[in-house]
Amino acid sequence: MNMIMHVLPLLVFTTFAGLAAGAYVVDALCGGLRTGGSDASPSAAPCCAWLFPLVCLVLLGVGLCGTLAHLGQPLRFANGMANPGSMIAQEAYWSIAFGVVIVIDLAFAKVKGAPPRPVRWVGAVVAVGLMIVTGLAYYHSLGLPAWSGAATVPLFVLGDLALGAGLCALLDRGALASGKLACANVAAQIAFAAVLVAFGLHLARIGADMTGLLVAAGVVGPLAASVAAGATHAGKLPAQAGAVAVCAFATVGVVLARYAFFAAGMM
């Protein structure tokens, strides 16, 4: 219980901010969802173009609140940006930058009904930056051998992509049928599965053991989410239920993996 309370703020930040960041990258790669753009899927409803940035903004905001809960002196959070050499400060910079891009995205969507694609591309780039500095922040933890392995950065980047793919599916429930997003989900989950294995091997090498949680993460995430994505694409699952299932499986899978990650470092 103590461990959960200790890990919770970190889990909240990395999961919620990761959902938003991953969604921007997947959206950019998959060519736009719910953007109302000319190449959007036919089912896209222009009236809801603001939904994607709004959801991402809320998620990022919740995530940042999580970081405040992690601080012993939350009111001094602004001090935390003083040293650009620190990955914690970098997380703050990239989070703020990402937030600004989302706000711009949201403004365009609200005002014009759709943002220009370059805003999403910028958002994706900033999101990747956030993912990497988040991973690096843990990777630099020399005092915690579980975290300072080569799998740490990929674990966060690919986890965020898996989260983002799931979120994209949820936000555009028809998209899984189109194939591109279904592929993106499966690809992200396969890559995430690979990094889970790599992380598990790293733990074994340093004498830690989180096999149970990691296997659970692999089953719920990569396996179940991919199956759900495939089934939805093949029409064997209703689009709506399929999208919810993919997003839920992806999220639970990543949360389990990250809990294992945090617990391995802190115990």
Add this chain to the structure above:
Amino acid sequence: MKNGETYVGTREPEYFTRDGKLTRRTFIKGVGAITVASALGFGARGIGAGEALADEAPAAAGERAVHAVCTVNCTSRCHLRGTVRDGKLVRVEPGDMPGRPGYANACLRSMSYIQRLQDENARVMYPMRRTGERGSGEFERITWDEAIDEIAEKLNAVLAKNPQAASFYSFTGDLGKLSWEAPTRFAATVGATTWDIEGIMGDHGASMGMTMVFGTHRGAHDSRDYLNSKLLIAWGRNVADTHTSELRDYVAARKNGAKLIVIDPRQCSTAAIADEWIPINPQTDPALALGMMNWIIGHDLHAKGKLVEESVAPYLIREDDGTYLRMVDGTVVATADGAEAAEAGSIGTAPAAQGTAGAGAGTYVIWDELTGAAMSAPEADAIKGGAARPALSGSFTVDGVACRTAFDHLVDACSEYTPERTGEICGIEPAVVERLSKEYIEAQPAGIRMGQGMQRVYHSYAPFRTVATLAMVAGYIGVPGGGASHAGGTATNKPVAGYTGPVYDYSDWSNTGKKANLVPSSQVYSAAVDHDPVPIDFLWIANSNFVNMSPDSNRIINEVIPAIDFIVTADPWWTWTAKYSDIVLPASTYWEHWDLVDRSPWAMFNQPAIEPMGESKSDVEIMSLLAKKTGVEAYWDKTDEEWVRQFVSTDHPAWDDLDWDRDVVEQGIYGRSDALYDPAIVYADGAGYKTDTGKFEFYTETLVEFDDEVPTWKPPCEDPREGDLAQKYPLVYIQYHDRLNVHTQHILNPALEVVQDEPLLQMNPVDAEARGIAHGDVVRVKNDRGDMKIRAFLTEGIVPGTVATQSGWTPDYFIEGCYQNLTHHTICDAEEAYSMTNSAFYDVLVEVERA
């Protein structure tokens, strides 16, 4: 002997030396070459003279420097420097020891003690009257007046019938003179009973063993003397945890090239810095010493000259009755009066208690090889001068009485201890026995520090007596870098020409009108239960967690305590014992009251650094209150401070430089003007033996009837080697004093939790595996007397067949039960005949199973 400068250079970092500071007084007086040399060396290292001469770092703003001497019963007596802020003690550091640079010390227990002693939940804050069953812990607060009135009423009733039926039981919780002695002094003023403490607490085996051979309870080389040693053996003594103030000297000796060997059933903390740990089966130390003697004598490497000159080795022993042959005016006489127990009158509680030398020295007989005749045993000098050549070995007939030398008896006793047999008993490879013997005799010199760890056994005098005899056989007694030492290092004072008076004025303190009835503490259970040798109708317990620290706690709770009508405990802590008392009185700690420790060459002082917690009072204050109600107030007419002032108010030259405000109030320690700070040894030049023979006396004729006249090894009371008990309970259970505790008073200072937060059962993996026990498992340790539930700590650092826990943990910290449920109180006839039984705490069998 190496000079002090070398010593200081060897063990002290030259940069930022803190410990080397000298007080102005000591420096100016220049009491010895050592001091001046180190003082100059200190100054030369570049720290300003003014700073070096000041006492310690100045206190910060709002803070006040205070001083105390730690009075718990380890063998150190450390001068502590504390800091008080807003009326609270906030830190404790090592306090400087004038004249002995590098000796400032404070252990982790003393430093964290301030947390516990200022915790009102741990302290007894007010006088309390029991309201529930004994042991229930249900008490109500009462006033001091009510408490004293109630106690006085009970006490006066007992005193009126039989004063000796009132008992005052003061142990070692606070060894300040006032605190330690006030309850027993009170007993003297009313003619009540007190208890000679060493037996039941399990320290008396050492005293008996020492007294048999040396004639005194204690005696040790200054630990700095080990710079002269080539080999140093810590034998059953974990100095690193139990005498921390001397550890630096062991480290210095080792840096100086001495090999350090630790003989212990456990790889104790001291073993961590040793060159070698020799794991020995508990209870078998005398066997190892006998095996070593056998090897040394067998190789003709024993110190024949020293044995002949300084020991009873050449003394003739009658073949008919095993007593010393005695001659008066050239004629053999029947066993003289001197054969009575030499120590009958000297089993006192004070460490200084000792026998008188050579009471019958003139009557003993040797065989002179020069004249081929028996003669009165000569002094060592006469032998050295060639006036006589006593035969070390041989059978002789004197006046028709067949005799052999005492040495031959010793040789006989050793002879069966071949390396193989010794190894089998001790659990040591025979090759190691041989190598140890060889290294010991070849070291020239080798020092031995003996520890009480080896003497909490049945026949408890054997370990110290036998190991000391080994040192004599090797010729190391009285030799720099040698010795077989017991207890603390020796500090000395210069004899003052023409002055014969005492240093301290204890005349009023010693004047008690009546006398206390001193009873061996080995008889306290039978006194309570069977009224033998005295009844206990009223029991005053002070400075003691009696239930927790005495053997067989279930017996105490079920038989002893119910047999006593009224029990008062005066203690700072809510001990297990306090919970079984009818009235509990809040006693103050050494940071809260005046007291004195007269530890030569220093006088060390306690004084109230903080207000006493709650309504706590010093033992003197408490006894003075009771004195008013029992008609002995005339003997209790001083405050604590007045007593201390009187103690140091003689015109002895020791006090020439005493400035009360500077030395007592500000510094808390006074280096006497007659002090000698050089490292001293005991029995140098063969002088100082206080035995009846005036020699090192390894032949004890009073033990003939117990077949123990020379050092022997006897199997333990609860023998793991054979018998039904060993079948049922195959593991030997021992306790040890470790870094966390002296007795129970430091359990559990909050800052110590990081070190260890529960009692643990140390167990060799071999024994654990056989019982399906894994590291960290909860296990039940049991025998017929009781049990405890505790976590197992597996380690290769303990001999197989033995399990061990740290002493001092209270029942609160055990999952169930307590370690003292397992121990026993078995009277040993030989010990009782010699003086009194020593509790065999480490002579216990148990079985361990997963709980």
Add this chain to the structure above:
Amino acid sequence: MAEQKHYGMVIDTQYCVGCQTCTVSCKISNEVPGSAHWNHLESLDGEVLYQSTGTFPRPTLAFRPLLCNHCEDPACVNNCPSGAMRKDPDTGIVSVNQDVCIACGYCSWVCPYGAPSMNDVDHVMSKCTFCAERVAEGIDPYCVAACPANARVFGDLNDPESAPSKLMQERHAEPYLPEAGTRPSVYYV
């Protein structure tokens, strides 16, 4: 400008008895609150503290006392987001400005030695100061003064004649975990 010091320590593990007087002395005398500790102790060659390693009858019992290494390239300073963690150029002492610290705990993660310890009473990071105030007056840190085995030697590593400098040379003292690259100022024999 005053002569620059590089304070450091040599710990002779050969003489460490594992008593933790250093740990407790520091905790008490520096009034380190809550569950924070600026010193700690681990087994030199095993997993479990106080458990002998090797096999009976020749096992080993040895300890490694740990404190802040006051590194020359301190990970805590480099990675502290707020700049509260800093290294004093005049003494080499690494300290935390508790008025600036946001208590993210990151320094304790990035330190290879786990030296910074969260003050869970005031919710701010705390750490070993090398007893800077005492050292400024020429007095040994508490842990050094209290060590009953004289296993710790403190002084200026810039001074080749200082006790730790000499001991380092004589006994070939090495830092712990040099591969972490922080260049510690605490060396072990």
